[in-house]
Amino acid sequence: MNTKSNTTQYKNGRLFMENVDLAAVAEKVGTPAYVYSAGQLEANFNAYRHALSSVMSEKDFTLCYACKANSNLAVLSLLKNLGAGADIVSGGELARAIAAGVKPGKIVYSGVGKSEEELTEAIRRNIFQINVESEPELELISKIAVKLKKQVTVSIRVNPNVDAKTHAKITTGKKENKFGIDIKKAPALYARAKKLKNIHAAGVAVHIGSQLTSLAPFRRAYVRVAELVKTLRRQGHDISRVDLGGGLGITYKDETPPDLYLYALMIRDVITPLGVHIVLEPGRSIVGDAGVLLSRVVNIKHGDAKKFLILDAAMNDLMRPSLYDAYHAVLPHREKGKKAVYDVVGPVCETGDTFLTNETLTELKAGDLVAIMTAGAYGAVMSSNYNTRPLAAEVMVKGKSFELVRKPQTVQDLVKNDRIPAWLK
Ligand code: LLP
Numbered sequence: 001m002n003t004k005s006n007t008t009q010y011k012n013g014r015l016f017m018e019n020v021d022l023a024a025v026a027e028k029v030g031t032p033a034y035v036y037s038a039g040q041l042e043a044n045f046n047a048y049r050h051a052l053s054s055v056m057s058e059k060d061f062t063l064c065y066a067c068k069a070n071s072n073l074a075v076l077s078l079l080k081n082l083g084a085g086a087d088i089v090s091g092g093e094l095a096r097a098i099a100a101g102v103k104p105g106k107i108v109y110s111g112v113g114k115s116e117e118e119l120t121e122a123i124r125r126n127i128f129q130i131n132v133e134s135e136p137e138l139e140l141i142s143k144i145a146v147k148l149k150k151q152v153t154v155s156i157r158v159n160p161n162v163d164a165k166t167h168a169k170i171t172t173g174k175k176e177n178k179f180g181i182d183i184k185k186a187p188a189l190y191a192r193a194k195k196l197k198n199i200h201a202a203g204v205a206v207h208i209g210s211q212l213t214s215l216a217p218f219r220r221a222y223v224r225v226a227e228l229v230k231t232l233r234r235q236g237h238d239i240s241r242v243d244l245g246g247g248l249g250i251t252y253k254d255e256t257p258p259d260l261y262l263y264a265l266m267i268r269d270v271i272t273p274l275g276v277h278i279v280l281e282p283g284r285s286i287v288g289d290a291g292v293l294l295s296r297v298v299n300i301k302h303g304d305a306k307k308f309l310i311l312d313a314a315m316n317d318l319m320r321p322s323l324y325d326a327y328h329a330v331l332p333h334r335e336k337g338k339k340a341v342y343d344v345v346g347p348v349c350e351t352g353d354t355f356l357t358n359e360t361l362t363e364l365k366a367g368d369l370v371a372i373m374t375a376g377a378y379g380a381v382m383s384s385n386y387n388t389r390p391l392a393a394e395v396m397v398k399g400k401s402f403e404l405v406r407k408p409q410t411v412q413d414l415v416k417n418d419r420i421p422a423w424l425k
Contacts, residue, residue, distance in 0.1 A: 005065040007037040008292055008395075010335040017370055020346060022294055023333055024368050029393040029404055031296045032313035034380045035071075035371075036405070038398040040290035043081050048247070048282060055268035056278070057139040062128070064108050066246055066283030067093045067140035074233075074396045075287060076100030076407035085128065087281035091118035098125070108208070108279055110157070110176055113219035120144050120347055123152055131157045131205040131243060131277075133180060138193055138201075145198035155203030155243050156190065158183040164209030164217045166196065166249070167324050173208025173221060180206070183224055187339060190237050196233040202238065203276075204228055207245025210284060211321075215258045215266055218244075222270045229274050240276055247282025252374050253327045284377040291376020293318050293328075293392070298347060299366045306343050309364060311375040314346025318372060318379050322352040330356055333369035337362040344370075348387050385414055 005288050013383045015022050017037050025035055041366055045063070052061050062084040067076060071093055076086065077100040085106025086097040097107055107127040111126050114122075114130075114137065122130060132154045146154045156332050159180030164171045172179040186204075193201035208221045222244065229239050244267065250255045271278060297314035302308075320326035330344050340363040344356040355372060364370070383391055388408035 002397035007040040007043075007290070008331075008373070013335045015331055015333045015335070015369075016355045017292065018395045020369060020397045020402050023369055025395055025402055026294050026296065026333075028402075029395055030408065031294050031369070031392075032311075032317050033294045033395055034291055034375065035294055035395045035397060035402070036072070036287070036291045036376055038396055040079055041075065041287060042082060044286045045079055046289060047260055047348060048280065048286070049083070051264040052267070052278075053282070055264045058271075061278040061280065062106060064106065064128075064279055064281050065286055066281045067082075067097060067247075068126060068381060069283030070291070070379070070381055071096045071286040072380065072405055073100050073396055074317060074394075074403075077104065078396075079286065085279075087213070087283070087393060088242075089390065091115070091121055094122055094125070099373060104128070108155075108184070108205075108281065110205070110281070116140060116144065120148070122148050123148055126150065128153070128322060129203060129241070129243070130154045131203075132189075133157050135189060135192060138189065138196065138199070149198075151198055151200065153200050153202050154193070155205040155241060156174070156181060156193070156201055157205040157207070157243075158186045158225065158228060160206055160221040162207065162208050162217050162221045162224070164212050165214065166209045166211045167326075169324055171209040173206070181372070183228060186228060187235060188237070192234055194237070195378040200238075202242035203243060204232070204239060205243035205245065205279075207243075207281065208244050211249040213249040213257045215263060217264055218263070219270060222267070226274060227249065227269055229276065231330035239274075242271055242274065242276045243279040243281065244283055245391070247280065247285040250285050250374065250377075252288075270294045274277065286377075288377035289374050291379060292371040292373055293375040293379060295370055295372060297364050297366050297368045297370065300322070301341075307340060309344045310344055310359070311344065311353075311355070311370065313372060314348040314349060314387070314389065314394070315350065316384045316389045317346075317392050318352060318355075318375055319382045320378060320385070321355050322350070323382075328355060329373040329374060330359065331371045331373055332362040332364055333371065334362060348389075385409075388414055390414060 393408035394406035
């Protein structure tokens with residue numbers, strides 16, 4: 001799939017998202033600000049839908065958008081209107097999915113440490129499935145289900161011991177990772193589930209990592225899952241669903257992720273013969289290239305060896321470069337002009353607060369606007385208040401209009417919950 005954004009582009013030398021000049025957004029809401037394209041979100045979601053429908057019937061799969069990538073209610077509600085379900089990992093994400101109108105029957109709950117309170121809420125709501133990560137969790141679910149007099153459908157998340165060949169911090173399917181049940185030990189857990197009350201282990205779930213740019217590790221994991229489904233069926237388990245985890249990687253710089261149609265064909269070859277309902281949980285590839293982080297140049301500092309372009313956005317707004325050494329292109333709002341080489345940094349007091357090193361950009365001055373690209377996934381959701389920096393505004397663009405979809409925080413919002421103990425006063 002070519003996930004290169006086609007909705008954020010230069011028009012007459014100025015950077016636009018859809019038909020909105022990004023300068024107009026910056027003027028209205030200030031910077032830093034996350035801006036999302038409704039059109040790109042829609043195109044990305046429909047790309048999955050069409051690719052899968054080319055190899056199977058619509059009723060045989062559910063696309064559960066991974067809310068963790070971007071859980072703004074506007075994003076969730078737009079995707080819900082297109083038919084998306086939700087993959088959630090916390091009680092907070094459950095509340096967001098419900099607030100956005102996602103039907104509980106289309107919600108899957110993943111995550112390695114769900115609390116009793118969170119599970120209770122999910123069971124009370126009759127969600128589609130809970131992806132179980134351990135035997136104690138299975139037992140806890142059964143206990144809660146009995147108490148609430150509910151029948152709960154679960155999938156067991158297996159760890160297929162496949163190297164996803166992605167960044168170490170986002171790989172999940174190797175045996176040394178904390179996720180899932182060792183695939184070899186899985187049959188014992190299904191046997192245990194059968195003995196537990198009010199629980200039906202109807203599925204197998206797998207997720208080997210994020211930002212995968214080749215199909216081979218997916219295929220390897222899915223083949224192992226298919227073998228497990230056959231083994232479980234031979235042992236008398238009624239397995240009717242398979243959850244294939246997160247989606248494909250995207251292009252940040254020069255990555256070439258696989259085509260979605262090839263991915264769909266591979267699923268048809270490996271999984272469709274099982275005759276199961278398929279769940280996919282894509283996150284990054286739905287929102288990644290649909291978002292930018294708008295920022296203004298605070299000033300330019302001429303170091304001995306370098307020219308530092310200091311932005312008003314920082315690692316607290318977009319953590320990926322400092323956390324994973326991730327590359328996010330920076331596009332000046334004004335396309336043309338003399339070029340200069342910069343280290344693009346934020347104002348936070350850490351050397352790690354660096355977006356780009358030795359990057360050639362159109363020459364910029366204080367006050368100029370830039371867009372940090374491909375920031376729609378794992379951007380706003382991972383931001384923090386480090387350095388007492390309020391969370392940025394979020395905006396959604398549709399055609400030639402745009403709307404604030406999250407108010408920016410104020411410093412007052414941050415300070416108001418602190419308390420000075422009486423003995424210090
Ligand atoms: N399902 C499960 C069980 C997951 O753990 C994840 C991502 C997804 C689905 C969605 O995967 P995607 O389609 O987005 O690849 N913060 C990191 C990414 C962490 C991904 C965690 N799990 C980053 O910024 O690269």
